[in-house]
Amino acid sequence: MKKNEHVFGVCSGYTSDGHGVVKIDGFPLFVKGMMNKESGELVVTLVKKSYGFARLLKLDKVNEERVSPACPIAKQCGGCQLQHMSYKEQLAFKKQKVQDVIERIAKLDVQVEDVLGMTQPDHYRNKGQIPVGVVKGQVVTGFYRINSNTIIDTDSCGIQSVKINAVLQTMRSLFKKYGNAGVFRHLLIKHAFVTGEVMVVWIVRQKKFAHREEMVQELVQTIPEIKSVVLNLNTREDNVILGKQEEVLYGESFITDEINGLKFHISAKSFYQVNPVQTKVLYGKALEFCDLKGNETVIDLYCGVGTISMFLAQKAGKVIGIEIVEQAVRDARENAALNGLNNVEFVCSDAAAYAKKMSEQGGRADVVVVDPPRKGCDQVTLDSIVQMAPERLVYVSCDPATLARDLRILEGKGYRVEVVQPVDMFPWTHHVECVVSMSWAEK
Numbered sequence: 001m002k003k004n005e006h007v008f009g010v011c012s013g014y015t016s017d018g019h020g021v022v023k024i025d026g027f028p029l030f031v032k033g034m035m036n037k038e039s040g041e042l043v044v045t046l047v048k049k050s051y052g053f054a055r056l057l058k059l060d061k062v063n064e065e066r067v068s069p070a071c072p073i074a075k076q077c078g079g080c081q082l083q084h085m086s087y088k089e090q091l092a093f094k095k096q097k098v099q100d101v102i103e104r105i106a107k108l109d110v111q112v113e114d115v116l117g118m119t120q121p122d123h124y125r126n127k128g129q130i131p132v133g134v135v136k137g138q139v140v141t142g143f144y145r146i147n148s149n150t151i152i153d154t155d156s157c158g159i160q161s162v163k164i165n166a167v168l169q170t171m172r173s174l175f176k177k178y179g180n181a182g183v184f185r186h187l188l189i190k191h192a193f194v195t196g197e198v199m200v201v202w203i204v205r206q207k208k209f210a211h212r213e214e215m216v217q218e219l220v221q222t223i224p225e226i227k228s229v230v231l232n233l234n235t236r237e238d239n240v241i242l243g244k245q246e247e248v249l250y251g252e253s254f255i256t257d258e259i260n261g262l263k264f265h266i267s268a269k270s271f272y273q274v275n276p277v278q279t280k281v282l283y284g285k286a287l288e289f290c291d292l293k294g295n296e297t298v299i300d301l302y303c304g305v306g307t308i309s310m311f312l313a314q315k316a317g318k319v320i321g322i323e324i325v326e327q328a329v330r331d332a333r334e335n336a337a338l339n340g341l342n343n344v345e346f347v348c349s350d351a352a353a354y355a356k357k358m359s360e361q362g363g364r365a366d367v368v369v370v371d372p373p374r375k376g377c378d379q380v381t382l383d384s385i386v387q388m389a390p391e392r393l394v395y396v397s398c399d400p401a402t403l404a405r406d407l408r409i410l411e412g413k414g415y416r417v418e419v420v421q422p423v424d425m426f427p428w429t430h431h432v433e434c435v436v437s438m439s440w441a442e443k
């Protein structure tokens with residue numbers, strides 16, 4: 001097979017990022033935007049040793065779950081990869097994606113549960129991270145073109161909350177009025193769905209600039225739900241969005257949100273789940289899998305601002321949350337006080353270092369919950385958990401591949417995987433969250 005060759009093929013499944021897979025004489029071609037069971041004409045764009053890429057030219061047979069993308073920039077933007085799929089097909093794809101890694105990487109004979117999806121999968125994000133630029137004298141805000149640093153100019157997004165879009169539109173008109181968009185790198189906008197509070201973080205190249213105070217006043221007058229405007233100075237050369245220095249320009253340094261009656265302070269740098277509707281579903285499953293009776297000691301590794309810890313503290317004897325970001329730990333402690341919970345404590349530490357120390361000191365826990373970043377848990381963390389041998393282990397993950405890798409290790413060391421439950425936290429994208437219940441099977 002050669003580049004630019006035209007071929008006719010039938011799609012037989014999906015890659016983990018939602019591309020169609022077409023096999024030509026057994027050689028897999030990955031085709032963006034092609035759906036399972038569709039057939040059509042393709043042009044080969046890249047040939048590697050064991051796989052290649054092709055572009056869809058013309059569809060001959062169309063999957064009945066194909067839909068027209070609702071977003072006008074769906075093709076250019078790297079954000080949503082599944083805009084051409086019905087929501088039903090997205091959920092089927094995600095279940096299969098998880099099942100594939102459970103069989104191929106974890107090597108487990110476990111039937112993955114149906115994905116818990118949303119009833120209304122639009123405008124679900126409570127956080128917008130929007131680059132700002134000036135091109136030929138014109139303000140541009142929006143999202144990066146796929147695999148590039150070029151901003152596709154837009155003033156709204158179908159997956160972020162309507163309120164976040166309103167803040168973005170107001171900021172654009174202020175940039176146009178005051179002509180100072182060049183100072184800005186990004187806008188970070190957080191929206192607490194239950195309380196309605198909004199935080200706007202201006203990520204800027206310099207602290208002082210013309211019309212700074214007028215802009216703050218006009219912004220908060222236009223959108224009274226804004227309870228916090230924070231200036232974040234970022235002079236770095238790389239792609240890291242937030243700098244170290246912060247200054248509160250209006251209100252507090254945090255906003256408050258609620259999950260199931262529990263209150264949470266969220267500051268600019270703290271991790272907070274981006275889909276609040278599905279967070280309740282996810283945490284509800286984690287709680288169910290912990291199977292708490294009321295007097296257990298629970299360790300919540302990678303606890304962020306302590307959301308899962310506090311969910312569990314309502315039903316456990318004691319919960320210890322471990323988190324590496326100092327600000328998140330401060331928020332978590334405040335959050336525990338805010339909710340009047342005195343059976344939860346937070347430690348600022350690397351999860352591996354804490355788990356290792358605890359296991360070496362003969363520490364015990366009845367239940368351990370882990371919710372690591374995409375790279376999953378490292379070997380030290382897994383070994384230390386096994387050493388402590390909690391009866392129940394609940395693994396929350398936003399990356400099925402690293403989850404499967406870790407499940408294989410844990411199964412090999414005495415844990416039995418009981419349920420793999422995917423939850424759709426990220427409709428229209430290829431991402432899927434999972435919560436897995438495990439029990440200690442042997443010593």
Ligand SMILES: C[S@@+](CC[C@H](N)C(=O)[O-])C[C@H]1O[C@@H](n2cnc3c(N)ncnc32)[C@H](O)[C@@H]1O
Pocket residue numbers: 271272273301302303304305306307308322323324325328349350351352371372373398
């Ligand atoms: C996926 S988030 C989960 C947070 C929380 N469980 C929640 O649902 O909001 C992962 C968290 O792990 C933290 N983290 C990353 N690396 C860590 C490490 N080595 N040790 C402890 N925490 C870490 C991050 O700061 C982040 O808050």
